[in-house]
Amino acid sequence: MKLLVGKHAGRNSVFAVQNDTATNLSLLSAQVGSDLSGLINAPELLAEVAAKIPRSDKIAVTDIIPALPIERPGKTICLGLNYVDHVKEGGYDIPTYPALFMRGLESLMPSGAPMVRPKCSHKLDYEVELMVIIGKGGRHISPDTALDHVFGYTVFNDGSVRDYQRKTHQWTPGKNFDSTGAIGPYVVTPEDLPAGASGLKIESRVGTEILQSANTEEMMWPVNKTIATISEFATLNPGDMIAMGTPPGVGHARTPPRFLKPGEVIEVEVEGIGICANPVIDEV
Known part of the structure; x- marks a missing residue:
């Protein structure tokens, strides 16, 4: 899966990218959070939200302002x-x-x-x-x-x-x-x-x-x-x-x-x- 962390509608979210469109995974589950930490720390969560992508709203990737994948990486x-x-x-x-x-x-x-x-x-x-x-x-x-x-x-x-x-x-x-x-x-x-x-x-x-x-x-x-x-x-x-x-x-x-x-x-x-x-x- 291709993932993108970025700002849309005034908040940072995690998106799944398919070609030129993206699905806001943070809206599909509160556990996802605003960067990749949620998905990293709960590996089963990615498959759970991925199953919801086909029925979810899409936005243009160009409408997302990229952010760091992890807001505060440890090392x-x-x-x-x-x-x-x-x-x-x-x-x-x-x-x-x-x-x-x-x-x-x-x-x-x-x-x-x-x-x-x-x-x-x-x-x-x-x-x-x-x-x-x-x-x-x-x-x-x-x-x-x-x-x-x-x-x-x-x-x-x-x-x-x-x-x-x-x-x-x-x-x-x-x-x-x-x-x-x-x-x-x-x-x-x-x-x-x-x-x-x-x-x-x-x-x-x-x-x-x-x-x-x-x-x-x-x-x-x-x-x-x-x-x-x-x-x-x-x-x-x-x-x-x-x-x-x-x-x-x-x-x-x-x-x-x-x-x-x-x-x-x-x-x-x-x-x-x-x-x-x-x-x-x-x-x-």
Whole structure:
């Protein structure tokens, strides 16, 4: 199922999307609530409300303003260096363990919201990524069962302020500027995608300019191994989100570098999930 969290008629709701129309699942059951937390924490609820969709009113998807899939996610864990060619373009050695960092809530925003180039730097870069939303928590999860812990998949733009990212060996500053990490707008549940969302085209672009184009099957650490690796050191909880790293083609590795500028709209897309598009503005 393709899901969308967004504002309609003055309130945030959860919608099931079919082509260009959507059904408000929050109106079908009060348990659904205003973001995906209700469905994540009550897995049987999705099938219950899905059975009511054919008899329910529809609205246009374009009438919905996207919101974050989970209003206040517990953890947002991100992989760096998960595609070999991206590792090479950044000048790093091929890692034997995934590079992991975390993002704070203020750095995240939904599809459609402005991506903000900060006052202190003009080196705002783009990174298209597959993102995993955890449905069932756990610790010491086996790679063989890890995909059972996935609620759904969405699209992430890991907007990165490169000079701040490179100030130290820790990437936290460059990955946590306010309103630089765009998520959504759609979350697709696993039965509608290949196992582990592998084999999907992944691309970023500005207008007709294609910036990145690759396939999720090229990830060195696929979804099941990533979940297992993270769960070795951290308990994963329902609603946690994991960003799966970006393919080659990022702006800082180009000659000359190609950073995002105010007035542009950056689109990132994962096949079968959707397009996350955000206008770029300067911080005021």
